[in-house]
Amino acid sequence: MSGKAHLSLIERAKKARLNAFAPYSRFKVGAAVLSGSGKIYSGCNMENASYGLTVCAERNAVAAMVAAGEREIMAVAVVTDLKTPASPCGACRQVIAEFGPGAKIVMANLKGAVQVRSLSALLPLQFKKQKK
Ligand SMILES: [Zn+2]
Numbered sequence: 001m002s003g004k005a006h007l008s009l010i011e012r013a014k015k016a017r018l019n020a021f022a023p024y025s026r027f028k029v030g031a032a033v034l035s036g037s038g039k040i041y042s043g044c045n046m047e048n049a050s051y052g053l054t055v056c057a058e059r060n061a062v063a064a065m066v067a068a069g070e071r072e073i074m075a076v077a078v079v080t081d082l083k084t085p086a087s088p089c090g091a092c093r094q095v096i097a098e099f100g101p102g103a104k105i106v107m108a109n110l111k112g113a114v115q116v117r118s119l120s121a122l123l124p125l126q127f128k129k130q131k132k
Helices: 003-017 057-067 090-099
Strands: 030-035 040-044 073-080 104-109 114-118
Touching: 003 030, 003 040, 003 057, 003 073, 003 104, 003 114, 030 057, 040 057, 057 073, 057 090, 073 090
Parallel strands: 073 104
Antiparallel strands: 030 040, 030 073, 104 114
């Protein structure tokens, strides 16, 4: 994945972040998934008055990809306004692993800082369904 591809993925995540529903934490997050077909699906975090029902931007972006019929993740970008780009939480790492065990994770903030890691570096020993 080229630097230019990273940038378009980050742009889509930034755009989705603007729609984040985060009235409780005021922490807005945007995510974008690059699928196996080359399409980009985006998502934002969505909080709830019952806090535990909050869903992260990354999982919402993955759900949009799955709803469109795709099953392969090549890369995921996540954008926040933090000083250091944020990495996906543990739950999101596991959800990404289901469709992209080798996915690239592109972490960015609004000031242009970008970090790229592989999912396998962020989530070693991924849990997989296996035969008994
Ligand atoms: Zn998460």
